[in-house]
Amino acid sequence: MDNGKKILNTVRDAMAVGLSELVSEALSDANMKIVNEPAGRRSRNLNLMNERSAVLERFAVNMRAHFDELTGVVEKEVNVLGYGSLSLVEEEDLEAIIAMEGMISHARNCDISEYLSFTTRFDTLFYGMRIDESNNPMDPEQIGEAFKEAVRPLGMTATELLITYRKFNSGVFHNLEKALTEANNILVDNKVLPDLDMAARSRTEQQNKRSSRPQKINPTDRAFATAGAAAGGQQLLSVMQKLEPQNLSKSVGKLLEQESSADTLRAIDSESSDIVNLVTFLYEEIWNDKTVPIPVKELSRQNSNNNIENSLN
Known part of the structure; x- marks a missing residue:
């Protein structure tokens, strides 16, 4: 096994575990919300706590598959949705689908710094292949797809599905920066573009920078500096x-x-x-x-x- 594949597998396993922990918390929150829904809007026998282990296992398998597709260990499955199948989507289910798409788009914009750093580093592990949104295992769309496929066998109602997606958004997508930071740190530890400016800085340095107060300026100096600048202008x-x-x-x-x-x-x-x-x-x-x-x-x-x-x- 070459070094690049070893690094990929290290990132893959760490992300499968870390994201699964976030998904587990999201399922707990979703279950609490679902049990309080009116009987007509939820399944009688659905209990996400009873299904959590199976969902987490499927999610981890799906996440690992996204990484393995890059090395040819597994083949990428192209999911083609034809016009005929569109008519089978219930209006309520469509609301959940649209909601997930919006969550994915928002997650991309919120975590752009860590995301770009990871993508830049991760891309150097491959020759003749470009890592982008379509094949990046840490892209929100790939993560969201892994989760959607993991909960699909549960046969949830539209209300349950929308609740679960929203809890997934708040529990996973809102904490995606932490996962991306961990992935970046793994790559840095393995000497993958360690000097990349944005992601090479440690989280401690960033926190210290946020918490430090700006140096105070003497009011007299500030007053004369302002007056001088105005006069010059x-x-x-x-x-x-x-x-x-x-x-x-x-x-x-x-x-x-x-x-x-x-x-x-x-x-x-x-x-x-x-x-x-x-x-x-x-x-x-x-x-x-x-x-x-x-x-x-x-x-x-x-x-x-x-x-x-x-x-x-």
């Missing part, structure tokens, strides 16, 4: 008002040289300079473009000063 704008629209770049340079003795150059910081250069470049490109009509060029040249002032404001 006003001085810069007064200079910009004197610009000649005929040649913007030369006009800027000429005025800055003339006013250098009055500390004008020191008043213009790098950010302001970048703004001036950018706007100057844009208007010169417009003027040099032969496809732009002359009236448009004249109008843009006349408005160039005002636009620079607005940008600096």
